Structure formats: structure tokens, C-alpha cells
Amino acid sequence: MSTPVKLNDEDVAYLLQFLRNTSQPVTTQQLIDALRRHSRPSEVAS
Amino acid sequence: MLSHPLELDVQFAGSDEDRDLAAKLLGLMRARGRFMSANAPIRLSLETIAEYFEGTGVTGAETRLRAAVAANAPIFAIEEIDGQSVVVTTRRGIRAVEVDGQGRHDFAQRLMTPQPKPERPPVPVRERPRIDERWSTLQVTLDYLEEEAAPADTVVETEVVEATLEVEMAAVDEQAVEPVAAEAPVIPPARTITIPVVTPTDVTGIDDLELAAAIRQRLAADPRVANFGEQWLMEDRVPRFSRGDLRRLREYLQEQEQPLADDVLAQDVLGVRAGSAEFELTRFAIDYRLSREKEFEFVGTTNQRFWSTNGLPPIGTTRRKPNELGTDYRFLLDEMTEGPAYRSVESVDHVLTFFEYIHGLLPYDSQMQRLLPAPLQPNQRGAVLTFETPQSYTTYLVELRYPTPNRGGFILGLDDFYTENLVPGAIISISRTENDGHYRVEYLAESGQNGRLLELDERRAQRYVFRPTTFACGVEPRMLLTEDRMSGLNGEKPLDEKVRRRPESVVAATFERIGQHRGGNYSADFDTLLAGVNVERPMTETLLRSTLENDDTGAFSRDPEGQDVYTYVPGTTP
Numbered sequence A: 001m002s003t004p005v006k007l008n009d010e011d012v013a014y015l016l017q018f019l020r021n022t023s024q025p026v027t028t029q030q031l032i033d034a035l036r037r038h039s040r041p042s043e044v045a046s
Numbered sequence B: 001m002l003s004h005p006l007e008l009d010v011q012f013a014g015s016d017e018d019r020d021l022a023a024k025l026l027g028l029m030r031a032r033g034r035f036m037s038a039n040a041p042i043r044l045s046l047e048t049i050a051e052y053f054e055g056t057g058v059t060g061a062e063t064r065l066r067a068a069v070a071a072n073a074p075i076f077a078i079e080e081i082d083g084q085s086v087v088v089t090t091r092r093g094i095r096a097v098e099v100d101g102q103g104r105h106d107f108a109q110r111l112m113t114p115q116p117k118p119e120r121p122p123v124p125v126r127e128r129p130r131i132d133e134r135w136s137t138l139q140v141t142l143d144y145l146e147e148e149a150a151p152a153d154t155v156v157e158t159e160v161v162e163a164t165l166e167v168e169m170a171a172v173d174e175q176a177v178e179p180v181a182a183e184a185p186v187i188p189p190a191r192t193i194t195i196p197v198v199t200p201t202d203v204t205g206i207d208d209l210e211l212a213a214a215i216r217q218r219l220a221a222d223p224r225v226a227n228f229g230e231q232w233l234m235e236d237r238v239p240r241f242s243r244g245d246l247r248r249l250r251e252y253l254q255e256q257e258q259p260l261a262d263d264v265l266a267q268d269v270l271g272v273r274a275g276s277a278e279f280e281l282t283r284f285a286i287d288y289r290l291s292r293e294k295e296f297e298f299v300g301t302t303n304q305r306f307w308s309t310n311g312l313p314p315i316g317t318t319r320r321k322p323n324e325l326g327t328d329y330r331f332l333l334d335e336m337t338e339g340p341a342y343r344s345v346e347s348v349d350h351v352l353t354f355f356e357y358i359h360g361l362l363p364y365d366s367q368m369q370r371l372l373p374a375p376l377q378p379n380q381r382g383a384v385l386t387f388e389t390p391q392s393y394t395t396y397l398v399e400l401r402y403p404t405p406n407r408g409g410f411i412l413g414l415d416d417f418y419t420e421n422l423v424p425g426a427i428i429s430i431s432r433t434e435n436d437g438h439y440r441v442e443y444l445a446e447s448g449q450n451g452r453l454l455e456l457d458e459r460r461a462q463r464y465v466f467r468p469t470t471f472a473c474g475v476e477p478r479m480l481l482t483e484d485r486m487s488g489l490n491g492e493k494p495l496d497e498k499v500r501r502r503p504e505s506v507v508a509a510t511f512e513r514i515g516q517h518r519g520g521n522y523s524a525d526f527d528t529l530l531a532g533v534n535v536e537r538p539m540t541e542t543l544l545r546s547t548l549e550n551d552d553t554g555a556f557s558r559d560p561e562g563q564d565v566y567t568y569v570p571g572t573t574p
Helices: A009-020 A028-039 A041-045 B016-032 B046-055 B061-071 B107-112 B138-149 B152-173 B208-219 B243-256 B262-268 B279-290 B322-328 B354-359 B366-371 B415-421 B483-489 B503-514 B526-536 B541-549
Strands: B042-045 B077-081 B084-089 B225-228 B231-234 B296-298 B306-309 B347-351 B361-363 B382-389 B394-401 B410-412 B427-432 B438-443 B445-457 B463-473 B516-518 B521-525 B556-558 B565-568
Touching: A009 A028, A009 B208, A009 B231, A028 B208, A028 B231, B016 B042, B016 B046, B016 B061, B016 B084, B042 B046, B046 B061, B046 B084, B061 B077, B208 B225, B225 B279, B231 B279, B243 B262, B243 B279, B243 B306, B262 B279, B262 B306, B279 B296, B306 B382, B322 B394, B322 B410, B347 B366, B354 B361, B354 B415, B354 B526, B366 B427, B382 B415, B394 B415, B445 B483, B463 B483, B483 B503, B483 B526, B503 B521, B503 B526, B503 B541, B503 B565, B521 B526, B526 B541, B526 B565, B541 B556
Parallel strands: B382 B438
Antiparallel strands: B042 B084, B077 B084, B225 B231, B296 B306, B347 B427, B361 B410, B382 B394, B394 B410, B427 B438, B445 B463, B516 B521, B521 B565, B556 B565
């Protein structure tokens, strides 16, 4: 049985920055998408 | 008549007549200039003054005035303005002092010609603190760390020098004669700064559900973040409500006498137009802020976020209290599956029992659990849903009561729909929509049928009666309570509360009411029993079968001769 994933401080800091940059409420799915983009910065750049 | 007290503090000169006239003249002119400043010249034409004095009985007034003015030159003066003689004095009783009008520091001048703005010294350019670029991007940090790691020899040398220095310093302290030590080069002690290398978690192979749980675990407890359901925002960005706003929200709910959704509250109470830029933010603010207020209760779903407050009339039947209904449905807790898959089925078909019909409710069983949404908030007791009936063009507000550890769940508020369209035994279908708070309820529309069906007569003492009924809906015949099958119920009173609490007692009573009497025993087939017991209390096939099969007292037994027929032996009632 795999252990549940835990976000580190870098992930949380990124999510907080993401939330600071928005003035409207965002959904959990939007946070998930942002986290996925963040974990693949090179793909985002290309 | 003009009158003014003559409180003169000036000495008049001349004859008695001049002094008297001069005093009256000064009084007159003071009265004229009573709102003027003490040194402002008061001017009055000599002709006017003379006319006034002649009116008071002074003859030759102008001549006598000129004499009095001439005798009191320090007080009065006569000026010629436009060929007219004008007497001038001041309220202080001295001749007006001519003031140079040029350069006077009066308000008009100050208003029209303001002083130039003082010149400010130039503000020195403040140097902006800049973050070391090593912190800005991960790549730069990694490059720097590689550069740091490359000259490993240097680090070793530094450590050696440092060690040497400590030894030599210790030798100096002991005052040993070591001239070489004093000449050793002073090298600052090497410091090692460890920069924590934190990389983002690789979430490539992790599914959305697990990521959502991880996000909720880290952010939900963070006081900087506001969360409601599946929505997130920084806490300081969420608009706050005053006590007055909260009071208006509460009073509006009480006035409407039913729970209202957040979009209705935003528009009707807070005056925010739907579609405006701040509409969604206001809805979120309502949900987040009200969830922190004790006087409001969330009773909604993800798509229909209803709010309730104290003092609202209950939704649904008043025949039984919600707690009693929860106790009636307690057996459903044993039939529920662990970890239910909420909203995993499209629709659910259900056959209406007599108990459900008279109370306007539906059981929240495992089937219904798979159709309806999960509680959105922790400790959410219920959810208000809308049930639309396309066949009657009506939408009902119903309340779903979630199960608790010792009470079963149920749905209330369908009384009118049942009594207007259905009979006990009718087949209904409840299907979900894209909105998790809105459902469609349909029945099988059929041509009208007649039958004598069971009803609860509440006109005097409650009794079961059979009345001719016309209905136009599809029914499950085995659950239809016709007089042919259930004639024993005619005129019966509902069971006592103590009896109906125990399923075994209700089954025994049902045998006696509708079973076939054979030599002191009663027998009835399972379907008839199921329809009969559900007159008094809710009971599923599973519970009834379990009650009949697992009876330790031997009161119930399966009849080997009949097909799915059971026998009850009175006197051994469980």
C-alpha cells in the first residue's frame, strides 16, 4: 500500500503565491492543475 | 424708532448745545455701524442726519451739526464725496484713520493670490532591496551549488588552516615564547552556509483525488487561506460582513420562511447583481463567513449552497419528529456499505410504501446514497435539495437528513407530490442532473384505475380505513394495499409507539391483522407481510427476512408447504 502524497513547503509556498495572484475564488481542480504545471517547469517554458 | 444706549467714553467739546448734539450724533453713527469694526470709518451723509434730527424737533439741524462737528474735530470729520457732505467717525469715537488699501493682508487677497508652494528638497533615491538571484530560480540555485561543490580542495585547505589557527591561538594564551605564532597570517574563519534545496514534489503519477486530499491537508488548516467546499481564496481577500449585514441575512431567511441559496442572498440582501464582477466573490464570502457564525447552518450542496437559520419552519411532515424518523430508519445503518460512492448512479427506482406515503418521505438507503451527494461540510446534518416533477411542472424543496452514528437518514418534504399524484405502491424514478442539488422525480403515467385502497383516517381518532380511490400511476401490485389483500386492517388503530419500535412486534401484529388464521396460527406470504409491516414502520426486505429467519423464540417459521410463506404462532411473541 502506497503512502499518501504530502506536499512540501515549496509546493505550499507556490500554492499560496498562486492564491495571492487571484482575486476570485479558485477551485481545488485549479490548484491541482497549477501544482502539476509547477512540478514540470521545463514543459511550461517550452 | 432707532435707539442706542449712549455709553460714550469720549469727551465732547464746544457749547452745551454742541456737546449734546455731538453725543447724539455719535450715538446715531454708532448705531449705524454697530456691526462694523471699532476703527472702520462710519459714513453718513450730512443731509440724511440733518433730516433725521429735524424729525426729532431740532431746528436748523444742518447748521448746528456743522458747528458741533467743527467743535469736535478729534471725533468727527466732514468729507466731500461726489459733491455731497458726509460725516465720518468710528465706533471708538475718533476720526477715521486713513489706511492704505494697497498691500492689505485681507482674505480676498489671500484667496486670490496664494503663497507659492514651499520648495521641497529633492528626495534621495532609495535603493531597492534586491533578492539574491540565487533565490529567484531553481536553475540558478543549482548552478551556484555546483560551483560551490566543485573546488572541494579549497574547502579542505580552509578547514586545515582553521584548525592550525586554533592551536596557535591556544599557545599564545599560555604565554609561551613562540614568535612564529604571532606572525601567522590572520585568516577569517571559514563559514559554511547551507542553502536548503527544496524541489517541488513530482506529482506526475499522482491522481487528482490524492492531490486534492494533499492540498486540503496542507491548506485547510492554514489561517491565511479561506476554504469552503471546493473553493479557495486568500483569507484577506474575502469581503467581511458587519453585524448589520449578518442581521439582515438572518432576518431575510426568517422572512422567507425557508432556506435560501447563497446567490439569492447575494442579490436580494446584499444587492450584488448576478453576472457582475464581484458576484462570485460575494457568494464565496457568504459561504465562508456564514460557516463561521453559529446562528447560520449550511444545508446545501456544492452546486446549490443553501443556508438556514434558527426559527425556520421545518420542511416536510409534522406527524413525526425528525429524531423519531431517524430512529425508525436506524436499521439502514446496518445495510449501508462502507465508503459509499456518492453520485455514482444516474437514477434510482423506488416503490412507495404506505409509511413513506403518509409521511412524504424516502429512505436514505444505500441506493439513494449512491445517487445523492456527500455532505459538503464536516458535521453537516442535512442538505436541502430541489426535486423537480416534470409531469406536474412543480419543484419541491426537500430536506435530506444524513445518517448519524445512531440514526438513519431519510428525505422529507414530498407529501404534496405523493398525495396529488401517487398512491402507496407506486413506482417512482429519481434521476440526477448536472446540478448535484437538483433531481428529477417521475412516475409511470397510466390510465386511471379504481380500487379501494388503505388510508389513514385522521378526522377523529386515527384509524385505518379503505376508501375508493382513483389513481393514474404505475404501481407494484405486491405493494398495493387493496381491501382484498389487507381487509384485516380496516378499522384498526395505529400500533402503540412502544410496540412499533420493535420490528418483531410489528411483524407479529401484522400477521394477526392480515394473515390467514389456521388452527390458532397465522400465515402470510412474504410480499403481503412486507406491504403490511410498512404500514406501521419502515422495514426493508432485508430486515423483514432477517426478522423472520433469525427469530430465537420460534414465533416465526417458514411454511414448507407454501412458496415463500411464513407462519406465526401467537403467544410466543418475541
